[in-house]
Amino acid sequence: MPHRWVVLAILVIGAASHLRSPPAGTLCGQPPAASLRDRIDEELTAMELHGSAYNPKGLHEMGTAGLAGVLDHFFPETAAVKVVARPPEEEVKRLIEQLGSDEFKVRELATEQLIARGKPCRDLLLKAAESDDAEVRLRAQRILAAWEPKADGIGDRGLGGFWNYADSLRDGERLDLVARRVMAEFDRGWPQGPKLHLLRLCVAGVAKGGNEASCDLLRPLVASQDVRIAKFVTETTGSYKADEQFFPQLLLDALASDRDEVVEVAIRWTQHCHKSPRAGDARRAMRSIFERRSETLKFQVCLPLIQEFDDPQAWAFLIEQAESKTPLRSASALSSLADLKYSGRQASETLLEKLAGHLSSPTLAVRWGATKALGTHAGPAVIERLIPLLADSEQSVREEAARCLLKQSNAKLVREQLSTAAREHPNQRVREHAADVLKHAR
Numbered sequence: 128m129p130h131r132w133v134v135l136a137i138l139v140i141g142a143a144s145h146l147r148s149p150p151a152g153t154l155c156g157q158p159p160a161a162s163l164r165d166r167i168d169e170e171l172t173a174m175e176l177h178g179s180a181y182n183p184k185g186l187h188e189m190g191t192a193g194l195a196g197v198l199d200h201f202f203p204e205t206a207a208v209k210v211v212a213r214p215p216e217e218e219v220k221r222l223i224e225q226l227g228s229d230e231f232k233v234r235e236l237a238t239e240q241l242i243a244r245g246k247p248c249r250d251l252l253l254k255a256a257e258s259d260d261a262e263v264r265l266r267a268q269r270i271l272a273a274w275e276p277k278a279d280g281i282g283d284r285g286l287g288g289f290w291n292y293a294d295s296l297r298d299g300e301r302l303d304l305v306a307r308r309v310m311a312e313f314d315r316g317w318p319q320g321p322k323l324h325l326l327r328l329c330v331a332g333v334a335k336g337g338n339e340a341s342c343d344l345l346r347p348l349v350a351s352q353d354v355r356i357a358k359f360v361t362e363t364t365g366s367y368k369a370d371e372q373f374f375p376q377l378l379l380d381a382l383a384s385d386r387d388e389v390v391e392v393a394i395r396w397t398q399h400c401h402k403s404p405r406a407g408d409a410r411r412a413m414r415s416i417f418e419r420r421s422e423t424l425k426f427q428v429c430l431p432l433i434q435e436f437d438d439p440q441a442w443a444f445l446i447e448q449a450e451s452k453t454p455l456r457s458a459s460a461l462s463s464l465a466d467l468k469y470s471g472r473q474a475s476e477t478l479l480e481k482l483a484g485h486l487s488s489p490t491l492a493v494r495w496g497a498t499k500a501l502g503t504h505a506g507p508a509v510i511e512r513l514i515p516l517l518a519d520s521e522q523s524v525r526e527e528a529a530r531c532l533l534k535q536s537n538a539k540l541v542r543e544q545l546s547t548a549a550r551e552h553p554n555q556r557v558r559e560h561a562a563d564v565l566k567h568a569r
Contacts, residue, residue, distance in 0.1 A: 163189065167196035174288030181288030183295060194301050197289070198308045201325050204274070205311035213247035223255045226266040238266050242273045249274070286324055293332030302341035305329050313348055313356050330360055331367035334375075342375040349380045349389065357381070357389045365396025374403035382412040387424060390416060394427050401435040410436050417441060426456065430463055437470075439478040442500050446485050449492035457492065464496045467503050469534045474504035479512070486516065495524050502531020510541055514548050517560035529564045538569040 170186045170193070186193045199206040222245065225237035245252060255267035296302055309329050312318060318326060333341050348360040361381040368375070381393035394416070400409040416428045417440070426448060432441035448460035478500075485497035498516055501509055509531075516528035535541045545568060548561035 163192060163196065167193060167200070171197065171200060171285075174292075175282060175285040177288055178284030179287035179291065181291045183288075183292035186292055187295070191300055191304060194296075194304055197292075198304070201289075202308055202312055202322070204315060205308060214244050216248065216251070219245055219248045219251050223251060223263065223267070226255065227258075227260045227263040234262065234266065238270060241270050245270065246274050282321075286321070286328065289325065290328050290331075293328050294335060296332050296336050297338075299338050299340060302333050302336040302338045303344060306333050306341045306344035309333070309345060310348070313351065317353055317355055327359070327363055330363040334364040334367040335369045337368065337370050337373045339375060342377050346377050346380055349377060349384065354386055354388055357384065357386065358392050361389060361392045361396070365393065368396075371399040371402050372404070374400045374405045374409060376405075379405065379408055379412055382409070382416065387421065390420070390424055391427060394424070394431060397431040397435060399435075400431075406435075410438075414438075417444075426459075433467070437472055437475070437478070439475065439481045442478060443481040443485070446482075446493055446496040446500060449496045450490045461492060461496065464499045467499065469505075469531075470503050471505045471536050472503075473506045474501065474509050478504070479508060482512075486512070491521050491523070494519065494521070495527055498524055498527045498531065502527065502534065505536055507540060507544075510535060510537075510544050514544060514552070514561060515554070515557060517548075517564065518554050518556035525560060529560070529567075532564060533567060533569075542568045 222237045258264045351357050429441040429445050432438040451457040482497045513528045545561045545565040552558050
């Protein structure tokens, strides 16, 4: 009896071991190749089903093959772009002639071969689709239809699911694959509908991945003849790059573009570029815009030059725009000045020189702007120049000077200077206002 149980146990263990063993021709721990398509389909279904709650772990485990399968599903037109070589033109022409053969088998074989290999010569099939021979015309149209994308769209929930995956791509191999497929899709022209949203997520994934080489693959799009594509890739890359120190060459290309629409987009995404290893290049690119481009671009780039590099000439230009004869420009300059926060940076001698004339300008808007600009900085020289402004004839300038003094990081120095001014300053109004501000000093 015990012997029978031992034999049974051996058989059970052997069967279990057989079930656990991978089929011949597969690597241990990896699914059979035949199941990859099924697994990808399962992940695509999960994207649609769970939307932004989709867990991309299973798709990540499939590596580059899984990503390629998903991209082939979303972008079927370019699925074979990397493997299909352009056949000899004479061979394609010969097959097109055979579409009108008297023999059915010859026509069918030519049709099948053209569907399989003729896509790179699509232009010849387009001509054949207008042939006087009805058989050639209809078969050419059938071939062209076979190359059209299948109805494999994606809904809003699916987009959210795909972003959960694309958002977490970090390896160069998969990021490169995404970038190349984006290039292939835009080579076909400007997309519509869900495909445009998918491409945005793809470019966003490449940008967020922070891989220089992958972003470099997208650089030709900045020079695309279709300005919509150039703006699209610049805007998406700028808005989705996650690392403050990551400022890809693609954005420098956009800043140097000869098309104002592209430059305008690039300027909007220069924040934190002073932290990048490309800070010097970024500053030179923005200075070139400031010095050589239109007044509109000069005005737009002056703000990031101020925020990123504390550029004295940009400060002076922005303040001068506060008295622009164009009401919108004047209002925008004042609004930009009002939004600037205390930075605590030491004011350079060049900046102090630039501001000196503006602080005594007869124009209220210029005086107020110069006071605001001065007060965003720190240091003894700044405090020394703010105190006399407490006696300005306009209340708005006096109040701005007081606010700037109270924001200074060296509170002890502010109290000492205000106390000295309240006792000894030759201007009585300065003495009075200094004493009043001193009551509120820390």
